[in-house]
Amino acid sequence: MYNIAMQESAVNLLQRIYGYDHFRGEQEAIIDAVVAGRDALVLMPTGGGKSLCYQLPGLIRDGVAVIISPLIALMQDQVNAMKQLGVPAAFLNSSLSMAQQTGIEHALRAGEIQLLYLAPERLLQQRTLGLLESLTVALFAIDEAHCVSQWGHDFRQDYLGLNLLHERFPDVPRIALTATADRRTREEIIQRLELSGAALFVSGFDRPNIRYAIATKTSPRSQLQAFLEYRQHEAGIVYCLSRKKVEDTAAWLSTKGYKALPYHAGLSAQLRETNQNRFLREEAVIIVATIAFGMGIDKPDVRFVAHLDLPKSIEAYYQETGRAGRDGEPAEAWMVYGLQDVVRLQQMQAGSDAPEQFKRAERHKLDAMLGLCEVTSCRRQVLLNYFDEEDHPPCGNCDNCQIPPKTWDATEAVQKLLSCVYRTGQRFGAVYVVDVLRGKDSDKVQQNNHQQLSTFGIGAELSEAQWRSIARQLVVRGLLAVDVEGYGALQLTDRSRPILRGEQTLELRKDELKPKSGGKKSRRSKRDIAPEHEALWQALRACRTRLAAENNVPPYVIFSDDTLQAMLADRPMSRMELLAIHGVGEKKLDNFGSDFIEVICQHTEVVQG
Numbered sequence: 001m002y003n004i005a006m007q008e009s010a011v012n013l014l015q016r017i018y019g020y021d022h023f024r025g026e027q028e029a030i031i032d033a034v035v036a037g038r039d040a041l042v043l044m045p046t047g048g049g050k051s052l053c054y055q056l057p058g059l060i061r062d063g064v065a066v067i068i069s070p071l072i073a074l075m076q077d078q079v080n081a082m083k084q085l086g087v088p089a090a091f092l093n094s095s096l097s098m099a100q101q102t103g104i105e106h107a108l109r110a111g112e113i114q115l116l117y118l119a120p121e122r123l124l125q126q127r128t129l130g131l132l133e134s135l136t137v138a139l140f141a142i143d144e145a146h147c148v149s150q151w152g153h154d155f156r157q158d159y160l161g162l163n164l165l166h167e168r169f170p171d172v173p174r175i176a177l178t179a180t181a182d183r184r185t186r187e188e189i190i191q192r193l194e195l196s197g198a199a200l201f202v203s204g205f206d207r208p209n210i211r212y213a214i215a216t217k218t219s220p221r222s223q224l225q226a227f228l229e230y231r232q233h234e235a236g237i238v239y240c241l242s243r244k245k246v247e248d249t250a251a252w253l254s255t256k257g258y259k260a261l262p263y264h265a266g267l268s269a270q271l272r273e274t275n276q277n278r279f280l281r282e283e284a285v286i287i288v289a290t291i292a293f294g295m296g297i298d299k300p301d302v303r304f305v306a307h308l309d310l311p312k313s314i315e316a317y318y319q320e321t322g323r324a325g326r327d328g329e330p331a332e333a334w335m336v337y338g339l340q341d342v343v344r345l346q347q348m349q350a351g352s353d354a355p356e357q358f359k360r361a362e363r364h365k366l367d368a369m370l371g372l373c374e375v376t377s378c379r380r381q382v383l384l385n386y387f388d389e390e391d392h393p394p395c396g397n398c399d400n401c402q403i404p405p406k407t408w409d410a411t412e413a414v415q416k417l418l419s420c421v422y423r424t425g426q427r428f429g430a431v432y433v434v435d436v437l438r439g440k441d442s443d444k445v446q447q448n449n450h451q452q453l454s455t456f457g458i459g460a461e462l463s464e465a466q467w468r469s470i471a472r473q474l475v476v477r478g479l480l481a482v483d484v485e486g487y488g489a490l491q492l493t494d495r496s497r498p499i500l501r502g503e504q505t506l507e508l509r510k511d512e513l514k515p516k517s518g519g520k521k522s523r524r525s526k527r528d529i530a531p532e533h534e535a536l537w538q539a540l541r542a543c544r545t546r547l548a549a550e551n552n553v554p555p556y557v558i559f560s561d562d563t564l565q566a567m568l569a570d571r572p573m574s575r576m577e578l579l580a581i582h583g584v585g586e587k588k589l590d591n592f593g594s595d596f597i598e599v600i601c602q603h604t605e606v607v608q609g
Contacts, residue, residue: 010035010056017059017085019563019585024049026201031056034139034175039198041145041189042177045207046319047300047326050177051078054141057175058115059087063136064108067117069143070156070295073276075117077298080553082115086587091117092128108135120158129168137172140165144295145176146315148192149185159192166194174198179205180319183388205318205387209325210333212379213399214372216469216511217338220308221252227306227334228258234303235279238288239320241309241344249308250288263289280554294320300327300556306334310341312348313365314372314386327561337373339430339472342366343488370476376405376509410470410508411499413462414479417470418500420455421480421490424448429488434459434467469511533568536603540564543599547592558592559583573601 010031014020023031027049033040034057044050058065069075075091082089090104090113107113108131122128142148148159165174176193190196215223224238238253240246243264253260259282261275279285280299287293291311305324311317317335325331349362372382380395394401420437421428435442436450439457450456459467471490474480479496483489498504529537541555541564548555563583572578578593579586 010060013056013059014052015585017087017585017587018052019579019581019583019588021582023052025203027052030175030199030201031060033199034173035060037171037173039173039195040175040201041186041195041198042175042201042203043181043186043205044177044179044201044203045205046179046322047207047328048179048203050143050179053177054139054143054175055082055087055115057173058138058141061138061173063138064111064113065115065138065141066123066132067115067141067143068120068123068162069117070119070147070159072119073273074143074295074298075119077280077554077557078117079115081298081557084551084553084557084588084591085585087115088113089115089117092122093117093119094122105131114138120156120162124158124161124164129164133168137169140169140172140174142174142176142193144178145189145193146178146181146185149181149188163192163194179322180315182315182386185315205384205389206380206392207322207325208395208397209328210321210331211397211399212321212333212383214335214337214379215399216472217336217341218465220336221249223336224249224306224308225256227304227332228253228256231304232258233284235284235299235301236286236304236306237294237302237320237323238286238306238308239311240288240290241341243290245308246288246290250286253286253288258286259284260286260288263287263293265290265292281548291316291320294323297323298326298556299323299554301329301561302326302331303329304332304334306332308336310335310337310345310373311369312345312362314368314383315365317369317372318383318387329561335373339468339475342370342472342475343429343482346482347488367476374473374476374509376400376407406510407507408510409505411505413459413470414474414499414506414508415502416455416459417467417474418479418492418496420453420459422492422500423453423455424450426491427489430468430471430490433471433490434464437467438462438464466511470508473508529568536600537564537568539599539603540567540596543595547595559588559596567596567600571600571604573597573604 010028011023014023025044025048030040030042030053034054042050042053054065054067067078069078072093072095075093079089079091090107092101092104104113108116118128142162147156148162149155165172174193174195176189176195178189181189190198217223238249240249243266246264247262250260250262261278263272263275275287276293279287302324305321307320311320321333324333345366349359349366352359368386372379375382378394378401379398381392384392396402416437417433420433424433424436432444435445436453436456437459439460441451445451471480475482478493479499481491481493483491499506544555544558544564547558551558560583563581566581566583570577570581572581574597575589575593578584578597579589
């Protein structure tokens with residue numbers, strides 16, 4: 001059975017409603033499978049067009065499409081965007097009054113809503129299940145499906161109950177979608193959601209427009225300031241591990257002239273909503289956040305994601321960096337990390353009350369993340385290999401490809417450090433061991449009588465920063481372990497013996513020990529505007545900003561930068577010409593077309609005059 005669009009093909013709907021003239025990647029095959037009633041598991045990178053894969057089948061199949069989404073803010077943005085396209089959509093969540101919820105339930109029973117967004121906990125309520133059983137349901141879409149995985153980085157307990165959809169609605173197709181799932185997480189999604197017969201669509205994990213760059217911490221704020229030097233007019237996200245660091249960093253960036261706002265779970269719900277809305281609707285806002293921020297953020301023009309602390313896994317890193325460059329334009333994923341990050345994450349893992357099997361898996365994930373940091377070859381290859389995409393050529397768009405890191409024969413220095421760890425009793429952290437190596441006659445060294453050791457002062461030729469770099473790389477390579485249950489003491493491992501015995505040499509990365517002053521300007525985007533077109537470009541953007549404010553939506557919901565760029569190039573001066581522009585559908589033409597045509601005509605007349 002089909003909806004009012006039953007006589008219209010998916011591609012016609014794509015053109016009429018969304019204003020696009022073709023599908024991307026596997027979108028059409030996914031839509032065809034779901035329209036035909038098949039279950040589907042979709043892995044598609046952020047910005048690849050996952051929403052379309054359930055929205056279009058929801059418009060074609062008979063009944064209401066139910067989309068399960070983990071965040072209220074995401075539901076609101078999606079519903080606002082669909083309403084701007086002329087699609088009747090609604091959400092049911094705790095942000096609505098009882099009268100509003102009752103009104104939506106009446107509209108559902110009257111067949112007036114085609115897309116309904118629900119949180120998993122709302123879906124599992126008996127009242128909601130009873131409501132859905134009284135309706136014709138077109139499909140169930142489970143967004144951010146990796147949240148069902150207890151091995152994943154965004155596990156949500158309520159997602160575990162979603163297997164009842166298969167039991168309660170056996171004839172309704174289900175489509176589970178995620179941008180982040182390694183093989184193990186993928187298998188768990190299939191098992192927990194009972195999707196064993198689902199069509200599997202894996203579109204790949206590569207985000208070629210994102211440049212990856214990772215450096216060691218020397219002076220984090222100075223390094224961040226250098227990275228941001230040419231990004232005063234760009235939107236971005238800066239991730240920190242602690243709430244205090246979030247607030248301190250946001251305040252510091254504000255003193256440097258950036259529009260920086262904090263976001264973490266300890267702030268009031270009202271302040272979090274205010275800051276998120278400003279990030280979505282204003283220009284050049286930087287959000288400084290913990291991992292509490294970001295899932296489902298649809299802002300397409302985030303130009304950078306920066307990490308001031310090490311993420312706990314490649315999945316978390318991929319998910320967080322994937323919030324940059326959703327529009328396909330050049331974007332940056334930049335990070336600094338240090339040995340203290342490693343120790344802190346290892347201590348957090350050791351201190352959790354999770355089963356040992358889970359802790360072991362977490363340790364492997366951290367090891368993989370550290371491998372990505374320390375690799376001297378293409379970072380994108382390591383990232384994609386983690387998600388089982390092998391044989392990817394060097395990308396040419398990461399720091400290691402563009403400026404291959406220098407290495408050095410560190411065998412003698414490593415032997416000195418390992419010997420010092422051993423002779424100090426394997427009871428001290430890196431800072432103390434380095435003090436002994438460099439011959440620092442501190443009170444603590446005196447108390448332990450370590451100024452008498454043969455290793456005291458034998459490393460004076462290297463700086464503290466150089467020794468810390470060596471210690472970090474040895475921990476990452478498994479030649480040193482950190483006593484995470486104690487006080488972070490360094491301890492020898494079996495893998496260190498061949499080095500100590502002189503049976504093996506070791507090349508290490510030669511780290512950049514000082515933050516670069518300035519740095520290169522970020523790559524020019526294809527949106528760089530010629531001077532003679534700048535006035536019209538700014539007028540189009542101002543028109544979009546005004547209409548967004550009037551309709552209480554972010555500017556990109558009115559039209560994307562890509563669509564404005566097409567208007568700038570083609571100068572449409574009639575409704576038919578504007579309808580031919582990529583991203584202009586019939587509803588948006590009716591709602592906003594005259595405003596943009598007027599702007600274009602005015603500026604074209606000025607130029608011609």
